[in-house]
Amino acid sequence: MTASTSDSDSPQPSAHPLSDIVDRMADTAQGERVTVGETLEAFGRRSYLPLLIVPSLAVMSPLSGVPLMSSFCGVLIAVIAFQMLLPGIGSLRIPGMIARRNVCGRRARQAIGKLAKLAHWLDDRARVRLRWLIDPPGRTVLEFLCLLCGLAMPFLELIPFSSSIVGGAVLLMATGLLARDGLFALMGVLVIPIFGGLLAVGLETLGLAGG
Secondary structure (H helix, E strand, C coil): CCCCHHHHCCCCCCCCHHHHHHHHHHHHCCCCEEEHHHHHHHHCCCCHHHHHHHHHHHHCCHHHHCCCHHHHHHHHHHHHHHHHHCCCCCCCCCCHHHHCCEEEHHHHHHHHHCCHHHHHHHHHHCCCECHHHCCCCHHHHHHHHHHHHHHHHHHHCCCCCHHHHHHHHHHHHHHHHHHCEHHHHHHHHHHHHHHHHHHHHHHHHCCCCCC
């Protein structure tokens, strides 16, 4: 039977969903190499929000220093967010070239370990509030913004820390949807124009903006 994204993304029973996601990421990184496909399979291909959180966490970790990792995470975020916008899509479909992407298991474990405190901090502060921001049509707007963020990240590859900031916006929006916390989602939305403005000012200062 095909499940809709709304069925797959029902609120998690765990009181610490982000910490659980980080723990599961660590479990999948026990080998010498870990692939994107193996990590996603560990969550199940119908758990869209945890799957969206995984690359947003990865791009905020030291793994973002791996060449093209930010671009791969951005493309993965865009693929997941796009399929979330499709009604009744069921199981997530990931292109093979993304699923086969792999990193050193030891480096992945070190990076994931640094995410534990962030996950605990977010878990401790998340609670149900501002539901109108994460219920339809607000939910659809958030999913579309996640899609745009993912598409933008490959173009930010050469700008230090920029992909991590955009990944942070996705993390806040996805966490808001997962924890039913509209305040987190709103914070993620606000990161986008603030970052865009700072980026525009920076490019203008360097004389790289058109006009």
